[in-house]
Amino acid sequence: MIELEEKLKKRTLVCAVVGLGYVGLPLLLYLSKLGFRTIGIDKNKKKVAKLTSNKLDFLKNNKTAQILLKSYTKNKKHTISNNFKDLKDADLIFISVDTPIQKNRKPDNTNISQVCEKLAKHLKKNSIIIIESTLAPKTTQEIAIPALEKSSNLKINKDFYIAVCSERIRPNQDIFKDLTTFPRVLGTSSTKINNLVISIYKLITKGEVDAVDIVTAEIVKTTENALRDVKIAFANEISKICDSLGSSAWEVARLINKRYGYTEMLQPGIGVGGHCLPKDPWLLLSSNNHTKNSLIAQARRVNDSMPAYCAKRIAKILRESSVKNPKVLILGYSYIENCEDTRNSPSQSLVDNFKKQGVKKIAIHDPYIEECSGDLYKKAKGADCLVLAVKHDQFKNLNLLKIKKIMRTPVIFDCKNFFGKEKCQNLSFIYHAIGAL
Ligand SMILES: NC(=O)c1ccc[n+]([C@@H]2O[C@H](COP(=O)([O-])OP(=O)(O)OC[C@H]3O[C@@H](n4cnc5c(N)ncnc54)[C@H](O)[C@@H]3O)[C@@H](O)[C@H]2O)c1
Incomplete structure (x- = not known):
């Protein structure tokens, strides 16, 4: 450890990141900014080619990422490649x-197993592997360590070390701010490496770094996402109750949140998407055989049911307004506001559910997604329902009056209470919303 500590002091540690997505790329760029020689590895050859020629097809609106990538590719000491052989000099290997x-x-542990097998062949003695990917509890012990030992012929805690430090960034926020301010929970294979790894994270983040055992670190990450999912499911279930009683879930939440000491009630919506929240609760549950009556599993189902619930309600509203062959215009196709990430987007599921409901004319507008951008007002022509699915800031400036004039039937279905009932009704829209009749 002394050698690595010396290298850290002199900033001569060689840091590698395997998996250059939303988590790995910002980390790689930030490590290079800290002065370390860095190596980025990704199996996706197209991504590697784009990054090496300074092109970002995600984090497109992130200026810091663009600036850091430019100076990264200019500096000959850094590498981006798909060849695991390039890891031969790495002292620290982050997996993301x-x-x-x-x-x-x-x-599905295919990626994590493959990476461990491949990097093991180039593992230096005394190096440290830090897994930032979110793993089901016990995956490090049962999958990562055996794969590393088998393919390297090296022994854990003797020849190399492992740590788990799951990332917490949010793709729709300033990722570099999250990266450099959020607290981290670190699980290590041996307390021998705690000081060194904590020192590295202290360079990355101003947030606290708590060291625990590996399984606890894995549980913390999957549990924090399961907790959020359960809280969203609670709000979604209340919104269905409010819909059936003709009351507003938004008002109910506002009044509950006034009470001192009560955990904030979240807001309902069209469902839960992204890479993490729809799968992390299942990662957590995979380590438990008692899932039959699981609250966490039921919350997943409640959130997954929301696009179908919305499509059904909208189809009913249109039928009751005697609309024949309806056209809907969905506003927002990313999984969350103000970003281009469409992974597991509830809007995709909404489209599928509209088709099941016999709604065939479906237009989509999302300024963050190239294929869904373009002239919104053209898309609104002849529409019978404007569905606000994602509350992008850009939608605040929409000319609703102009849209209303182009539509065939002036119905708004507001999944995020974004436009507001009063404003829409003043413009003579027929206004509906999740949890707010
Ligand atoms: N996206 C988020 O907001 C977020 C936040 C916190 C934690 N996480 C966790 O971080 C991890 C990464 O998430 P992400 O959003 O960055 O994913 P991503 O899909 O954006 O990036 C993953 C990258 O890994 C590469 N990859 C996959 N298998 C590989 C292999 N065998 N060899 C080399 N490269 C490989 C892929 O090509 C891809 O570029 C996940 O475990 C996720 O749950 C994500």
Whole structure:
């Protein structure tokens, strides 16, 4: 450890990041900014080619990422490649590959296993592997460590070390701010490496770094996302109750949140998307055989049911307004506001559910997604329902009056209470919303 500590002091540590997505790329760029020689590895050859020629097809609106990538590619000491051989000099190897679930909702550990097997062949003695990907509890012990030991012929805690420090960034926020301010929970294979790894994270973030055992670190990450999912599901369930009683879930939440000491009630919506929240609760549950009556599993189902619930309600509203062959215009196709990430977007599921409801004319507008951008007002022509699915800031400036004049039937279905009932009704729209009749 002394050698690595010396290298850290002199900033001569060589840091590698495997998996250059929303998590890995900002980390790689920030490590290079800190002065370390860095190596970025990704299996996606197209991505590697784009990054090496300074092109970002995600984080497109992030100026810091653009600036850092430019100086990264200019500096000959850094590498971006798909060749694991380039890891031969790495002292620290961060892993940030995607960790999805299978159709049966069990963890799909293909990426994490492959990376461990491949990097093991180039592992230096005394190096440290830090897994930033979110893993089901016990994956490090049962999958990562055996794969590393088998392919390297090296022994954990003797020849190399491992740590788990799951990332917490949010793709629709300033990722570099999250990266450099959020607290981290670090699990290590041996307390021998705690000081060194904590020192590295102290260079990255102003947030606290708490060191625990590996399984606890894995549980913390999956549990924090499961907790959020459960809270959203609660708000969604209340919104369905309010819909059936003709009351507003938004007003109910506002009044509950006034009470001192009560945990804030979240807002309902069209569902939950992104790479993490729809799968992390299942990663957590995969380590438990008692999921039959699981609250966490039921919350997943409640959130997954929201696009179908909305499509059904909208189809009913249009039928009751005697609209024949309806056309809907969906505003927002990313999974969350103000970003281009469409992974597991509830809007995709909304489209599928509209088709099931017999709604065939579906237009989509999303200024963050190239294929869905263009002239909104043209898309609104002849529409019978404007569905606000994602509350992008840019939608605040829409000319609703102009849109209303172009539409065939002036119905608004507001999944985020974004436009507001009063404003829409003043413009003579027929206004509906989740949890707010
Ligand atoms: N996106 C988020 O907001 C976020 C936040 C916190 C944690 N996480 C977790 O971080 C991890 C990464 O998420 P992401 O959003 O960055 O994923 P991503 O899909 O954006 O990036 C993953 C990258 O890993 C690469 N990859 C996959 N398998 C590989 C392999 N065998 N060898 C080399 N490269 C490989 C992919 O090509 C891709 O570029 C996941 O475990 C996720 O749950 C994500």
